[in-house]
Amino acid sequence: MSSQLPNLHKELIRAFTSHPSDLAATGKLLARLKIVLIDTDLLFPQPSSNPKELVVARDILEIGAFWSIRTRDVPSFDRYFSQLQTFYNDFNSVLPPSEREYPIRGLNLIRLLIQNRIADFHTTLESLPLPADELLNNPFIKHPVNLERWLMEGSYSKVWNAREEAPAEEYKFFVDSLMGTIRNEIASCEEAAYESLPLKDAATLLFFKTQSELLAFAKQRDWQVNLTQETITFTHKSEEKMEIPKDKLIANNLAYARELEQIV
Structure with a gap:
């Protein structure tokens, strides 16, 4: 193990777990540590790698994945998740379980939903190293599974409420x-x-x-707002709306939303 790795790892943990997290310091430490991991052949581990060193490398990459979400850097999360796959899939019998593994796997599932990659979502879900009956007992997997079902049902109110039921703070960013x-x-x-x-x-x-x-949203959509009459007039770019029978769907959703307000 590199002589720098233990001390830099401890600094990374301190910066990331401080309240609030020191995201700037965490980012700088992650950049330094990735160079160390490359130099010590731990970023892309081999069967001959020391398991104790691999645990440290995995921990660094997991912190990097969470840091990416907290800094709203989805491409960075993608890279960290890709690098973690070797640790989770190829060395799962060598390394002790990580308590961060399923929170990160769950975040990846929600990322696929955001990108509308529904087929990839189901393929990834089916490939998880958990028996089917345990999947929904894992809160970090149950949350994205519920989100996907509600999206397919058009139950957007449930998706909205799911933000407050997120099993980890990082999940709220993806739900937003x-x-x-x-x-x-x-x-x-x-x-x-x-x-x-x-x-x-x-x-x-x-x-x-x-x-x-x-x-602010109406301005983005180029809607006309009349504050005196308290109405929004929509800008129609074509007559396509005459061919799309969505008025009933909107009316039903609006009625449902009003009912929810009364219940609350």
Whole structure:
């Protein structure tokens, strides 16, 4: 093991686990440690690698995966997850289990949902080294599985509420990204089904808690807002809406959202 590795690893843990995490210091330490891992042949481990050193390397990469989410760097998360696959899949019989493995696997599943890679989601889910009956007992896997089912059902309210049920703080970032995709899909349906909507109804449908959030979104979509009449008028780019019978779907979703508000 490199003489630098133990001390840099300890510094990394201190920076990452401080309250709040020192993300800038963590990033700098990760960059230094990846060079050390390359120099010691631990970034791409071999069968002859020392298991104790591999545990340290795996821990560094796992911290890197979580750091990527906290800094909202999805491509960086992709790279760390790819590097961790060798540790999780090829050395699982050599290394002790990692408590971070399934939180990270679950994050990867949600990432696939955000990217609309549904086939990859199911392939990845089926390849997990867990018996089928244990998958849904694992909170980190159950969460993305539920998200995928609710997305397919169009139960967007459940997706929204799932943010508060996230099994780890990092999951909330991906759920927020997922809601951004959902909002744009709902907005497209609104534009196709209606000429205008009351501000309150539009905010309810789009899961906005404040009017300022709705107004910022409306500006992005080039919607016309009348604050006096408290309405939004949608900009229709074509007459395609006449061919898409989405008004009933929107009405049903709106009624459901109102019912939820009354229950709460």
